[in-house]
Amino acid sequence: MKILITGCNGQLGTAMRWLSAEHSGYEYIWTDIDNLDLTDREAVKSLVEKEKVDIIVNCAAFTNVDGAEQNETAARMVNSTAVENLALTGRRIIHISTDYVFSGEGFLPYKESDTPQPRTVYGRTKLEGEEKLHQLCPDAIIIRTAWLYSPVGKNFVKTMLNAAEVREELKVVYDQIGTPTYAVDLARVIYAFIGQAEWKSGIYHFTNEGVCSWYDFTVEILRQARLLTSANRFKAKVLPIRSEEYQYATPRPHYSVLDKKKIKQTLSIDIPYWTDSLNECLVKLLNER
Numbered sequence: 001m002k003i004l005i006t007g008c009n010g011q012l013g014t015a016m017r018w019l020s021a022e023h024s025g026y027e028y029i030w031t032d033i034d035n036l037d038l039t040d041r042e043a044v045k046s047l048v049e050k051e052k053v054d055i056i057v058n059c060a061a062f063t064n065v066d067g068a069e070q071n072e073t074a075a076r077m078v079n080s081t082a083v084e085n086l087a088l089t090g091r092r093i094i095h096i097s098t099d100y101v102f103s104g105e106g107f108l109p110y111k112e113s114d115t116p117q118p119r120t121v122y123g124r125t126k127l128e129g130e131e132k133l134h135q136l137c138p139d140a141i142i143i144r145t146a147w148l149y150s151p152v153g154k155n156f157v158k159t160m161l162n163a164a165e166v167r168e169e170l171k172v173v174y175d176q177i178g179t180p181t182y183a184v185d186l187a188r189v190i191y192a193f194i195g196q197a198e199w200k201s202g203i204y205h206f207t208n209e210g211v212c213s214w215y216d217f218t219v220e221i222l223r224q225a226r227l228l229t230s231a232n233r234f235k236a237k238v239l240p241i242r243s244e245e246y247q248y249a250t251p252r253p254h255y256s257v258l259d260k261k262k263i264k265q266t267l268s269i270d271i272p273y274w275t276d277s278l279n280e281c282l283v284k285l286l287n288e289r
């Protein structure tokens with residue numbers, strides 16, 4: 001079986017690459033924007049046909065939430081048009097979407113059947129990508145995730161570690177609630193879908209287990225980082241603030257918790273608790289710094 005992984009240099013794409021060593025029974029084609037721009041419909045079609053791809057795992061996206069507000073066209077090209085281009089190939093697709101398709105105004109974990117109501121360009125364009133898949137590729141697997149981080153790329157964990165090394169204090173919001181997701185855990189789930197005897201199409205929600213605020217997340221990042229390194233390296237004090245005290249260019253969801261019952265039942269998996277996965281990431285990240 002031949003698998004095309006797009007966006008392979010991003011957080012999730014890199015995690016897929018790391019885990020491919022444990023899944024040597026497949027053939028892989030690794031692409032990112034430098035060798036396959038997904039907005040180029042002909043290039044996508046031609047590569048998929050030439051290489052006789054069986055499954056596409058789409059890890060590519062326009063993920064900059066504030067950047068999407070400023071450049072809606074570019075965000076739509078990657079989050080929607082590119083997804084359409086992939087869908088038009090007629091291949092099986094595993095696509096990644098986001099908690100931003102919801103309003104973030106709820107107070108119970110979002111289920112797959114809840115009505116999307118995006119409040120940002122990023123969320124709207126990601127929802128459009130989902131809709132393209134529903135129309136053109138109804139057997140696609142769509143996995144919505146949230147608060148993704150990994151040892152590579154730009155993410156909250158790395159931003160907080162860098163800031164804690166040079167600043168005295170970090171003010172972090174405590175009224176936005178969600179669940180961090182380690183990209184390697186998400187990649188494990190993607191491989192689990194590929195390995196199923198039967199193709200399990202549909203929408204699924206996946207994050208790590210547990211719930212926290214960005215403030216709690218930061219406290220735990222620094223607590224673990226101090227245990228793994230010299231105690232005075234990440235010295236900043238963490239102070240809780242409300243969202244209205246932070247100058248966001250784009251509104252952030254107050255509640256991003258996703259209900260994971262469906263994916264747990266479908267794949268018969270236990271999902272790691274977020275602090276355990278954070279530890280796995282920090283061990284890797286801090287050893288490499």
Ligand SMILES: NC(=O)c1ccc[n+]([C@@H]2O[C@H](COP(=O)([O-])OP(=O)(O)OC[C@H]3O[C@@H](n4cnc5c(N)ncnc54)[C@H](OP(=O)(O)O)[C@@H]3O)[C@@H](O)[C@H]2O)c1
Binds near residue numbers: 011013059098
């Ligand atoms: N990051 C999060 O917190 C988060 C939360 C919820 C859901 N998600 C979703 O999870 C998925 C993986 O996210 P991630 O954090 O791994 O993303 P990422 O690190 O930003 O990686 C995305 C990759 O896609 C590439 N790309 C951009 N435009 C492309 C194009 N036209 N053709 C081909 N490749 C292109 C990017 O290249 P450049 O870097 O050169 O642009 C990058 O290598 C995405 O679908 C995202 O929407 C992410």
